[in-house]
Amino acid sequence: MxxxxxxxxxxxxxxxxxxxxxxxxxxxxxxxxxxxxxxxxxxxxxxxxxxxxxxxxxxxxxxxxxxxELSLGETSSDTGTDNRNLLDLDSNQKMSKEDIMKMKYDGITGQKIIEELIENSETFKMKTEFSQAKYLKKKKKKHIPVxxxxxxxPRLVLDIFSKDPSKICYLRADSLSQLLSYSNVMYGSKVAVVETCQGLVLSCLLQRIGEAGKIVQLIPSNTNAVCRQVMDYLGFAKFMENVYSFPLDELSSLKDDRSFPSLNSKYYDKIETNEDGVSSGQYNITVSNGSFCDGGESLTSNENAEAQGSDEAFDGESVAPDLTEEYGDCGNAETEGAKIDSGMQMEVKKLGPNRELQRQRREKRQKEAGTIITEKLDSLVIACKYNPTPILMQMLSYLHPSSSVVVYCQHLEPLVECYTSVKDNHAGLQLKLSETWFREYQILPQRTHPKINMSGTGGYLFTFITSQSNSESFAPQS
Structure with a gap:
């Protein structure tokens, strides 16, 4: 509570x-x-x-x-009729910046500083009543921090990103509200989400499903740290058991066999445990062609996580151990490979029991996420910087009939491609491309008008309801 x-x-x-x-x-x-x-x-x-x-x-x-009272502007009894004869000059204010700083240093209150600024202004009494109120509001914001x-x-968090909306894909309050409405997410729903909005969309969906629902967040690969900054803001740590992560590049393996490859399985054959069932921290590694790298990539995901500014990935847990620290990088692989037989087993750097348990739990959570996906989902929400069409068409086969799908993008062209692909494959009903029009108004006595500074667009939404469920994934037509 x-x-x-x-x-x-x-x-x-x-x-x-x-x-x-x-x-x-x-x-x-x-x-x-x-x-x-x-x-x-x-x-x-x-x-x-x-x-x-x-x-x-x-x-x-x-x-x-x-x-x-601090938010109101007390205007002077002497006001001008209009501002046509006013010139914006520095000489209009007799007080200098040094004088104001000295008053602050001496402990003079902000209210007193504003009174001195009004007294030393040559143009304040010539301003109209509305201009005086605007002047006072500006000075109070600067000198009286309240x-x-x-x-x-979520609404207040959107204001935090108003200075840099690119971090949340220019998602606006009206677009977010419609996204949530069209998604039809409710208490107990099973939802798949792909988002790069600092966890904003994920947090809003988690707020709706409550403790009974499940959310599977699809991420680009199992080496990328998941950014969930907004979830920390809203204090949703207690609901993290309802949020799963699953790599997009593992989706194809779900169709062949539910026992899909687990995390880092291409590097480790098995985990050796002692009599108590606790990992001993030893692994069997098969080294082929004298190389410790697969496709030119490092065996560890730790460096990638550090590049993202975090040492956490997959539900905030530590990632795989760094093997290059023990055996060198890929540049020395041929030299080391000449000394090691391809079938030889070696002991790598040991992990503590806690980290090993975390790794095992991470693999278990990923398998649970795969099971949730194969048992069909109720909704799909996409709001990311990637091309949404391949993700959308691949996920359609994992949705129940009459499931709700919402795709958000700050640009229209990717959604037109999604619309065409879904329509050509007869995969949905009530296909709709929309853009919301949102305008903020200033509501003050005798000066109610739209605000001058406002965002140009809040992005676009593509929504529809699935009409069929196939075991094969849909493929966009070329």
């Missing part, structure tokens, strides 16, 4: 208009907010929705009506 107050270890959103950031609250931890170092101990025990002001590096809670502590939600 969710609690109403901030607790130690919670992920919280520091939110104000046009700006949001997520921080994890820990005792004796300091964070940077607008270049100001803050101690977040004061937030522990405070209710969500509380408003705070930053005063010389400390958080001061704003009680009652004062919180709402924010509200909120519980992370």
């Amino acid at each position: 969710e609690h109403d107050h901030v607790e130690d270890g919670d992920q919280v959103v520091f939110h104000r208009e046009g700006w949001s950031r997520v921080f994890q609250i820990r005792r004796k931890r300091q964070v940077y907010l607008d270049k100001t170092k803050l101690d977040v101990d004061a937030l522990i025990g405070q209710p969500y929705g509380s408003t705070f002001e930053v005063d010389r590096g400390k958080l001061v809670k704003i009680e009652g009506p004062a919180a709402s 924010f509200t502590v909120m519980r992370p939600t």
Whole structure:
């Protein structure tokens, strides 16, 4: 059950208009907010929705009506009729930047600094009432840092990525809501998802299926670290048992035999265990042609995970051991191969019992994911940077009839290809390509209008309902 107050270890959103950031609250931890170092101990025990002001590096809670008053602009009684004679010049403000910095250093409050700026402005009284309110709002945002502590939600997380929407494939709130609606995902559903949106789509689907459903995340290969940043924001770690990972390049093996090759099986023949059933950390490796590499790739996925900035992969667990550290890289394979017979067994670097158990659990989870896929899925959701057509056509055979399929892309052309492939193969009903139109409005007295700065597009959606289920996978027509 969710609690109403901030607790130690919670992920919280520091939110104000046009700006949001997520921080994890820990005792004796300091964070940077607008270049100001803050101690977040004061937030522990405070209710969500509380408003705070930053005063010389400390958080001061704003009680009652004062919180709402800070967002309003008190205009002067003297106002101009229009702004036609105003010129935007630096000389209009008598106070210099050094004067303002000195006032902050002396501990002058932000409200007092704004009053001094108004007093020393030559054009403030000539502005219209609306221009004065806009000026005050801008100065309060700069000199009175006020924010509200909120519980992370998908809508607030979208605001966090508003400055760099390419990280979530330019997915917008309206597109995300329609994606979830068309997916028909509900409590207890079994869903396959392919996404490169920092885990945003995955988190929203996980929120819908609850504790009874299953989600299989399809990833490019078993050597890539899975990015689930948003899942950390929303605190879904307790539901991780319902999320499985499965490599896309292993899908073809599901059609031939359910006992598909497990992770790293092409490198290890078997695992030796002791009498208690615990791995001894020794492996049998078959070395052929004096090479430790297969197709020019390293035997380990550890380097790839480190390149992604993480040493975790597949549900946050450690990846395979680094064999090159023990035996050298591929460049010395021929020299080493001359000394070793192709059928010779060797002992590689031992792993601790914990890491070996993690590796075995990872293989078990992958097999469970394969079983979930072969037993048919209820929905398929694709929102990624890859070409969606091959993934879509290959996954159609693993969906129940009348299953919902949603494909999102920031560009229209890949979805046109998906539409054509599904239609030519008679694989779906109610095929629909759509683009949502979303516009944000400023709602203020006598100045309600669409906001000038807005995103050009929220991407495109291709949706349909599957009409048949074949044991053979569909293939897009050339």
